[in-house]
Amino acid sequence: MALLYNHLRDARIEWNRHQPQGGETEDEAEARAAAYNEKRRLKTVQSSRKSNKLNMRKKVAQKMVKLCFAKKDEEGVAAWTWFLKLLTELGNAGMSSEESEVGDMPTNSGALASVVVFAIRRCPWRLAMVNKYMEQIDEAALVVLTSGHSKHARVRTEQESEKFPPSGLPRAMYNPAWLTVQKTFLPDIEEILNFSEGSFTMMEVEVVIPGVN
Template sequence: MKDKLKDWRGGWNKFQPKYQPAAGRIETKAEAHARALQKLNQHQLEMRSLASKDRKLDDRRETAALTIEVKIAEGTALDIKTWERIADVIQRLGVAGMSSEDEADVTVDGGKVRLYKIKLCLWREPSIANILGFVDAQTLLRKANQPGPKPAPRIRNAGHGPGVAPAPRGLPRSLYNNEWLKAQTPAFVETLQISKEAFELFVAATDRMNL
């Protein structure tokens, strides 16, 4: 009960007028209401983005694992090694390494369709986007004949803007964007605690690798 009361008071306080130093006055009730709604909307967007990243990570893990099982059954050794490396990359990236997305409703053939515009991680090695895009294509194929809602289209485009999530720490240097690292201060790069592990990032993605 105390926790619920605390949450209620916290929510109520967000909508109360506050002193704005820049304006030199206390907000009006309308201004306070607009400010609080903006913060709540931003929080909801962040929660939806995090949930989307979780789903994306789970889908990619599952696709990689299932593909490895199929390749083992087929006995295609080269493909197995490549997919194992892809699975390793996905695991190392984790949720923090998944791109952010903006949602938009577009009209297709007279009907509304939800579209996801992918905002790439600036800190991430650019070629990783191709790897994940390849995995996503496999995910679409895998789910095409499954019951339930189909995955919404996802479009990668530099014009969508960059993601805003911070770079994760402790990854091998090969998973970071080298040009991005050069643009950071030495002190900041030090905080990333970049692993000295020699991790070769490669993908030999061919049609033969598909399910």
């Protein structure tokens, strides 16, 4: 019964959303409802992309741990194991946003072909070191992931994400300069972000990526 009630409630809400409000015409009401649904769809797409990105990066780190272990590279094992911990702490919300668009990319023959390109926005709230580590993991993905991985081109841009950062992350993951600027507008920004109480130490990690380094 509860499931049926929820379906009926959602249907009623959706129906009401399409009804004219405040002197709207029917066309204006439909346009408003369509804009709302499109915004909700894009939010779902972004959430799915972030989840997929996190899972992909974890898979890369796991493969690199195994690769380093096989080579008896203790430093590599330690570095990529720490990357796994970093990714777990960041979670889906800590991944950068992407916008898809069609762009021209050169093929092996030198000709240009129209392909889907994901433009990666920079996270201004995230520590620069964390951004660097995400780039290194993505570089390793091109080497160690051979199947089940999206081959869409990803281009990092200087465009900043406008999304408010996730709360509950270790303080060490936030950009101190960004926090300082935010305090001028939001004096209680640290309370809003609610830093996690667990201990997390940011590390200087150098990794060797086969075929890249």
